[in-house]
Amino acid sequence: MTKSKENDNGRYFEFLLTQKLIEKFKVQLTSRAKKDQERDNRKEIPKKTHKEMLDAVDRISSWIGKHFSSVEKSTLDRHPDKEKNKKSHEDISLTDSKRNCFSFSLKHNHEAIFHGRITSCINWLGIKKESSMFKKYDFRKKQIISDLHEIIPLETEFADKGIKPMYQSCWSNFIKKLHENAKECLLHANTKPLYLDNLFNTIIGRGSGQYRILKIKKKIIVQNLINLKSPSLLKVENIQKITKDKRSMYVWYLVLKFNNGITIEGRNKQDSTKMAITPKIKSDWQVVDWGNSGMKEQEI
Numbered sequence: 001m002t003k004s005k006e007n008d009n010g011r012y013f014e015f016l017l018t019q020k021l022i023e024k025f026k027v028q029l030t031s032r033a034k035k036d037q038e039r040d041n042r043k044e045i046p047k048k049t050h051k052e053m054l055d056a057v058d059r060i061s062s063w064i065g066k067h068f069s070s071v072e073k074s075t076l077d078r079h080p081d082k083e084k085n086k087k088s089h090e091d092i093s094l095t096d097s098k099r100n101c102f103s104f105s106l107k108h109n110h111e112a113i114f115h116g117r118i119t120s121c122i123n124w125l126g127i128k129k130e131s132s133m134f135k136k137y138d139f140r141k142k143q144i145i146s147d148l149h150e151i152i153p154l155e156t157e158f159a160d161k162g163i164k165p166m167y168q169s170c171w172s173n174f175i176k177k178l179h180e181n182a183k184e185c186l187l188h189a190n191t192k193p194l195y196l197d198n199l200f201n202t203i204i205g206r207g208s209g210q211y212r213i214l215k216i217k218k219k220i221i222v223q224n225l226i227n228l229k230s231p232s233l234l235k236v237e238n239i240q241k242i243t244k245d246k247r248s249m250y251v252w253y254l255v256l257k258f259n260n261g262i263t264i265e266g267r268n269k270q271d272s273t274k275m276a277i278t279p280k281i282k283s284d285w286q287v288v289d290w291g292n293s294g295m296k297e298q299e300i
Contacts, residue, residue, distance in 0.1 A: 005109070008043045011109045013053050013089055013215065014078060015040035021076060025065065027094065030077040037078075045093045053108075056215045063222065070096035081115070086168045088205030088225075089113070089212075104211035105259045111214055114285040118254065118268050119278065125189050133272035135138040137185045144181060145279060148174045156275045162247050163270065173251035174279075175268060179238040179254045186236050186256065193232070200231055203256075203264060203285060213219045224296040261291015 015037055023028045029037065043247040044052070065071055074094040090103035116124060122137045129135075150168045152158050158167045189196040204225065237255040242248050254266040264287050271282035290297075 006108075009037075009045065009049065010106070010108045011040045012045050014106055015043070016053050017060055017106065018076060018092065019080065020061045021071070021094075024061050024067070025072045025074075027074050027076045030075060033076055033078040049294075051219060053215075055218070056220055057261050059220050059300050060213055063220075064094075064102070068094055068102040071102070072096075073097055074102075083182065088210045090205075090210065101127075104213050105205075107212065107214040109216060111216070111286055112284050113212070113264070113287050115283055116202065116285070118178060118182055118266065118281060118283050122185050124199050124202040125185070125195040127195065133185070133188055137181060140181045141178070144161045144174065144177045148279065149216060149275070152275045154275050154277065157273050158275055159270045159273045161233045161248055168250045170271075172252070175250070175252045176238065178268070178281075179252050182254060183236045183238055187234065189234050194220070196231060196234060199234070200258065204228065204262070220300045222300055224298075225295070227294040229260040229292075229294045231260040231262070233259040235259075256291075260285060260291065262291040262295075263289040263291070 018037060020270070022029070068244065071094060074096045077095070079090050079093065088103065089105045091106045093101055093103035095101045108181070119141060122134055127134050136271075148170065152167055158164055158171070163171045186199065191198045200294050210225045210227065214221045214223070235257040237257070239253050239255060240248065240251065241253065251267065251269065254268070256264045256266070264285055266283055268281050268283050268284045270280065272280040
């Protein structure tokens with residue numbers, strides 16, 4: 001499935017749930033939510049997918065009605081991926097007249113918790129640009145990219161449904177070095193509680209009334225993140241998972257292990273077929289273990 005199709009399905013799923021909440025609970029919409037509804041109403045979705053979505057929003061709306069008592073007196077907002085002062089990764093929030101808020105992210109057939117680009121990881125800790133750590137990280141990152149350009153010049157078409165064979169070795173070396181630089185940066189979070197808190201909140205989010213609602217085929221899973229324990233230590237590994245698939249030879253995973261039990265894997269892959277000044281890299285961060293972090297999960 002293409003990225004644009006994934007986005008269309010995800011937004012249309014939000015559209016359908018919003019429509020259901022309007023019909024069922026007479027919720028009001030913010031001006032932003034109204035614009036999003038108008039935009040997403042025109043998306044074309046396969047009949048089978050549409051039918052599964054309708055079944056899912058029925059179950060989800062019933063669950064919301066049981067867990068947010070003032071839903072019938074609330075205003076619904078739909079949130080963009082990037083939003084000023086956004087504390088969690090919510091897609092939809094409901095706020096009543098007393099400012100009580102119920103928010104959640106809504107996932108359609110994917111479980112990524114975060115899509116932050118690995119080249120920006122220094123920012124997740126909240127480290128100031130004028131600091132020696134920031135300058136050291138940025139210098140090494142630029143050098144790693146410069147070394148890649150020596151082998152794969154700008155505008156070179158180096159990928160086509162994966163990295164082309166003649167460039168796989170140098171791409172693997174590039175991602176490995178990029179991860180090692182990121183690893184040193186992220187481990188700096190252990191030097192100050194604020195850095196670790198910033199990092200954890202950036203990836204996981206910690207807003208009020210925070211839930212993740214995942215539609216995985218015909219299953220609906222709700223993850224309650226309200227009572228997550230805060231970590232006090234981070235370990236980082238840079239690994240490969242070699243399989244029969246030849247692409248695994250140039251794929252690397254950055255593994256973040258927080259001592260509250262949560263383990264997160266970040267897989268980074270090319271997001272363009274042509275080489276750019278800053279290589280376009282798509283990051284996909286998945287929680288592979290919640291441990292005893294306080295996350296509560298149920299299927300509805």
